[in-house]
Amino acid sequence: MKTAEIKLTIQLDDNSIPENILWESTDSKNKEALPVQAMMLSLWDKNYQNTLKIDLWTKDMPVDEMKRFFYETLQTMGDTFLRATGEKNIVEDLRDYCAHFADKMEIKKQ
Template sequence: MKKAEIKLNVTLDETNVPESIQWTSSDGQSAEELPAKAMFLALWDAQYKNTLRIDLWTKDMPYDEMKRFFYETLQTMADSFIRASGGDPMAEKVIADLRDYCAHYADKMEILEQQN
Protein backbone atom coordinates (compact mmCIF):
# COMPACT_ATOMS: atom_id res chain seq x y z
CA MET A 1 0.00 0.00 0.00
CA LYS A 2 1.33 3.41 -0.95
CA LYS A 3 1.18 6.32 1.48
CA ALA A 4 1.66 10.01 0.83
CA GLU A 5 2.15 12.90 3.20
CA ILE A 6 1.06 16.51 2.74
CA LYS A 7 2.72 18.92 5.13
CA LEU A 8 1.63 22.50 5.84
CA ASN A 9 3.63 25.14 7.69
CA VAL A 10 1.91 28.38 8.64
CA THR A 11 3.82 31.33 10.06
CA LEU A 12 1.64 33.62 12.19
CA ASP A 13 2.18 37.19 13.34
CA GLU A 14 1.73 38.30 16.95
CA THR A 15 -2.07 38.45 16.47
CA ASN A 16 -2.22 34.97 14.90
CA VAL A 17 -2.80 36.24 11.37
CA PRO A 18 -0.99 34.11 8.76
CA GLU A 19 2.08 35.77 7.30
CA SER A 20 3.10 32.84 5.14
CA ILE A 21 1.89 29.39 4.16
CA GLN A 22 4.34 26.76 2.92
CA TRP A 23 3.50 23.23 1.83
CA THR A 24 5.19 20.06 0.67
CA SER A 25 3.99 16.71 -0.60
CA SER A 26 5.83 13.42 -0.50
CA ASP A 27 4.47 12.76 -4.03
CA GLY A 28 5.73 16.11 -5.30
CA GLN A 29 8.58 16.64 -7.72
CA SER A 30 10.55 18.66 -5.20
CA ALA A 31 11.23 18.22 -1.51
CA GLU A 32 11.40 21.97 -0.97
CA GLU A 33 8.52 23.86 0.61
CA LEU A 34 6.34 25.72 -1.85
CA PRO A 35 4.62 29.00 -1.00
CA ALA A 36 0.87 29.57 -1.03
CA LYS A 37 -1.15 32.67 -0.19
CA ALA A 38 -4.38 30.89 0.76
CA MET A 39 -5.80 27.46 1.49
CA PHE A 40 -9.05 25.67 2.14
CA LEU A 41 -8.86 22.31 3.85
CA ALA A 42 -12.00 20.27 4.41
CA LEU A 43 -12.17 16.88 6.09
CA TRP A 44 -15.26 14.73 6.59
CA ASP A 45 -15.76 13.51 10.16
CA ALA A 46 -17.66 10.25 9.67
CA GLN A 47 -18.33 9.81 13.38
CA TYR A 48 -20.12 13.15 13.83
CA LYS A 49 -21.28 13.48 10.20
CA ASN A 50 -19.92 16.96 9.70
CA THR A 51 -17.13 18.84 7.98
CA LEU A 52 -13.97 20.00 9.70
CA ARG A 53 -12.48 23.01 7.93
CA ILE A 54 -9.47 25.25 7.98
CA ASP A 55 -9.60 28.38 5.82
CA LEU A 56 -6.45 30.48 5.87
CA TRP A 57 -5.05 33.30 3.78
CA THR A 58 -2.01 35.45 4.25
CA LYS A 59 -2.33 39.12 5.05
CA ASP A 60 -0.75 39.99 1.69
CA MET A 61 -3.25 37.96 -0.36
CA PRO A 62 -4.65 40.45 -2.89
CA TYR A 63 -8.44 40.75 -2.99
CA ASP A 64 -8.53 40.11 -6.76
CA GLU A 65 -6.63 36.86 -6.25
CA MET A 66 -8.97 35.88 -3.40
CA LYS A 67 -11.99 36.35 -5.67
CA ARG A 68 -10.33 34.13 -8.28
CA PHE A 69 -9.40 31.57 -5.59
CA PHE A 70 -13.06 31.28 -4.52
CA TYR A 71 -14.21 30.96 -8.13
CA GLU A 72 -11.72 28.23 -8.98
CA THR A 73 -12.44 26.38 -5.73
CA LEU A 74 -16.18 26.32 -6.49
CA GLN A 75 -15.46 25.04 -10.00
CA THR A 76 -13.16 22.26 -8.76
CA MET A 77 -15.68 21.27 -6.08
CA ALA A 78 -18.19 20.74 -8.90
CA ASP A 79 -15.64 18.60 -10.77
CA SER A 80 -14.97 16.53 -7.65
CA PHE A 81 -18.66 16.02 -6.93
CA ILE A 82 -19.32 14.81 -10.49
CA ARG A 83 -16.51 12.24 -10.13
CA ALA A 84 -17.77 11.17 -6.69
CA SER A 85 -21.41 10.84 -7.77
CA GLY A 86 -20.70 8.08 -10.26
CA GLY A 87 -22.97 9.56 -12.92
CA ASP A 88 -26.03 10.22 -10.74
CA PRO A 89 -28.39 12.24 -12.99
CA MET A 90 -29.61 14.39 -10.06
CA ALA A 91 -26.02 15.27 -9.14
CA GLU A 92 -25.37 16.33 -12.72
CA LYS A 93 -28.42 18.66 -12.64
CA VAL A 94 -27.31 20.21 -9.35
CA ILE A 95 -23.76 20.63 -10.65
CA ALA A 96 -25.15 22.42 -13.71
CA ASP A 97 -26.81 24.86 -11.28
CA LEU A 98 -23.52 25.29 -9.42
CA ARG A 99 -21.69 26.00 -12.66
CA ASP A 100 -24.37 28.58 -13.55
CA TYR A 101 -23.77 30.20 -10.18
CA CYS A 102 -20.01 30.17 -10.79
CA ALA A 103 -20.56 32.00 -14.08
CA HIS A 104 -22.80 34.51 -12.27
CA TYR A 105 -20.18 34.97 -9.52
CA ALA A 106 -17.40 35.43 -12.08
CA ASP A 107 -19.48 38.03 -13.90
CA LYS A 108 -20.42 39.99 -10.75
CA MET A 109 -16.86 39.89 -9.40
CA GLU A 110 -15.43 40.70 -12.85
CA ILE A 111 -13.08 37.75 -12.62
CA LEU A 112 -12.98 36.59 -16.22
CA GLU A 113 -12.40 40.12 -17.53
CA GLN A 114 -9.25 40.34 -15.39
CA GLN A 115 -7.91 37.19 -17.00
CA ASN A 116 -7.90 38.68 -20.52
Protein backbone atom coordinates in the same frame (compact mmCIF):
# COMPACT_ATOMS: atom_id res chain seq x y z
CA MET B 1 0.22 -0.18 1.19
CA LYS B 2 1.73 3.13 0.14
CA THR B 3 1.70 6.15 2.45
CA ALA B 4 1.90 9.77 1.36
CA GLU B 5 2.25 12.77 3.61
CA ILE B 6 1.17 16.37 3.05
CA LYS B 7 2.79 18.94 5.30
CA LEU B 8 1.55 22.48 5.88
CA THR B 9 3.70 25.09 7.58
CA ILE B 10 2.03 28.31 8.65
CA GLN B 11 4.28 31.20 9.66
CA LEU B 12 2.40 33.67 11.88
CA ASP B 13 3.10 37.25 12.87
CA ASP B 14 2.95 38.49 16.49
CA ASN B 15 -0.86 38.68 16.26
CA SER B 16 -1.18 35.09 14.94
CA ILE B 17 -2.05 36.29 11.43
CA PRO B 18 -0.58 34.09 8.66
CA GLU B 19 2.38 35.73 6.93
CA ASN B 20 3.43 32.68 4.94
CA ILE B 21 1.82 29.37 4.07
CA LEU B 22 4.08 26.60 2.78
CA TRP B 23 3.06 23.14 1.66
CA GLU B 24 4.94 20.05 0.61
CA SER B 25 4.09 16.46 -0.26
CA THR B 26 6.09 13.27 -0.19
CA ASP B 27 4.51 12.38 -3.57
CA SER B 28 5.56 15.62 -5.24
CA LYS B 29 8.43 15.76 -7.71
CA ASN B 30 9.36 19.09 -6.14
CA LYS B 31 11.14 18.27 -2.87
CA GLU B 32 11.02 21.72 -1.32
CA ALA B 33 8.10 23.49 0.38
CA LEU B 34 6.10 25.70 -1.96
CA PRO B 35 4.57 29.01 -0.90
CA VAL B 36 0.85 29.71 -1.35
CA GLN B 37 -1.28 32.66 -0.31
CA ALA B 38 -4.45 30.84 0.71
CA MET B 39 -5.79 27.40 1.54
CA MET B 40 -9.08 25.70 2.29
CA LEU B 41 -8.91 22.29 3.90
CA SER B 42 -12.14 20.32 4.37
CA LEU B 43 -12.29 16.98 6.16
CA TRP B 44 -15.38 14.79 6.57
CA ASP B 45 -16.00 13.49 10.08
CA LYS B 46 -18.04 10.32 9.63
CA ASN B 47 -18.81 9.94 13.34
CA TYR B 48 -20.33 13.42 13.71
CA GLN B 49 -21.56 13.65 10.09
CA ASN B 50 -20.07 17.09 9.57
CA THR B 51 -17.20 18.93 7.97
CA LEU B 52 -14.07 20.07 9.75
CA LYS B 53 -12.48 23.06 8.03
CA ILE B 54 -9.36 25.16 8.09
CA ASP B 55 -9.43 28.30 5.95
CA LEU B 56 -6.30 30.45 5.98
CA TRP B 57 -4.88 33.21 3.84
CA THR B 58 -1.86 35.46 4.17
CA LYS B 59 -2.38 39.04 5.25
CA ASP B 60 -0.96 40.31 1.96
CA MET B 61 -3.34 38.35 -0.31
CA PRO B 62 -5.10 40.85 -2.59
CA VAL B 63 -8.91 40.89 -2.56
CA ASP B 64 -9.11 40.32 -6.33
CA GLU B 65 -7.03 37.16 -5.95
CA MET B 66 -9.26 36.00 -3.06
CA LYS B 67 -12.31 36.43 -5.31
CA ARG B 68 -10.63 34.36 -8.03
CA PHE B 69 -9.56 31.74 -5.44
CA PHE B 70 -13.20 31.31 -4.36
CA TYR B 71 -14.34 31.13 -7.99
CA GLU B 72 -11.73 28.50 -8.85
CA THR B 73 -12.58 26.55 -5.69
CA LEU B 74 -16.29 26.48 -6.53
CA GLN B 75 -15.47 25.31 -10.07
CA THR B 76 -13.21 22.51 -8.90
CA MET B 77 -15.74 21.46 -6.25
CA GLY B 78 -18.14 20.90 -9.15
CA ASP B 79 -15.54 18.72 -10.90
CA THR B 80 -15.01 16.70 -7.73
CA PHE B 81 -18.73 16.33 -7.05
CA LEU B 82 -19.31 15.10 -10.62
CA ARG B 83 -16.53 12.50 -10.34
CA ALA B 84 -17.78 11.37 -6.92
CA THR B 85 -21.52 11.20 -7.66
CA GLY B 86 -22.11 11.41 -11.40
CA GLU B 87 -24.78 14.07 -10.71
CA LYS B 88 -24.51 16.05 -13.97
CA ASN B 89 -27.65 18.17 -13.58
CA ILE B 90 -26.74 19.71 -10.24
CA VAL B 91 -23.18 20.32 -11.42
CA GLU B 92 -24.59 22.25 -14.38
CA ASP B 93 -26.53 24.35 -11.86
CA LEU B 94 -23.32 24.94 -9.91
CA ARG B 95 -21.55 25.98 -13.12
CA ASP B 96 -24.38 28.46 -13.78
CA TYR B 97 -23.91 29.85 -10.28
CA CYS B 98 -20.14 30.08 -10.83
CA ALA B 99 -20.77 32.16 -13.96
CA HIS B 100 -23.10 34.41 -11.92
CA PHE B 101 -20.49 34.66 -9.13
CA ALA B 102 -17.77 35.60 -11.64
CA ASP B 103 -20.03 38.24 -13.16
CA LYS B 104 -21.00 39.76 -9.78
CA MET B 105 -17.39 39.72 -8.52
CA GLU B 106 -16.14 41.08 -11.86
CA ILE B 107 -13.72 38.19 -12.27
CA LYS B 108 -12.10 38.27 -15.66
CA LYS B 109 -12.11 35.01 -17.62
CA GLN B 110 -8.65 33.61 -18.32
